[in-house]
Amino acid sequence: MSDMQDNTPDASGFLEPGKGNVQLVYVLYLAGFVVGITPLVGLIFAYINRGKIAGIYDSHYTYAIRTFWIGVLYSLISVVLTFLVIGVIGFFATAIWSIVRCVIGLQKVSRGEAIENPQSWLI
Secondary structure, three states, rough: OOOOOOOOOOOOOOOOOOHHHHHHHHHHHHOOOOOOOOOHHHHHHHHOOOOOOOOOHHHHHHHHHHHHHHHHHHHHHHHHHHHOHHHHHHHHHHHHHHHHHHOOOHHHHHHHOOOOOOOOOOO
């Protein structure tokens, strides 16, 4: 699936489905470490634009949506485990996991590649 070529035209703006919008979603997720509300904006963009454009971008939208929700799940588990002190490590692991997924997504969309397994729980 990594040899899948992008045959769809790129939309003109950051708010339209396409390469720029996918990059914006990943950047908003990363900005969430500084400004807490931006991942929600990125999630909204991903939900609005998923399925609107064929090609590689649909896999990126699915990957981004799952990154958000799985990150929320891992964070909630870390909150519960904070009472056992191991949750602090869980928060760091979740942050690193999220950053790595966003960087991988940014690299692949910049190269015009699809996410090989957007349904993955890992990286």
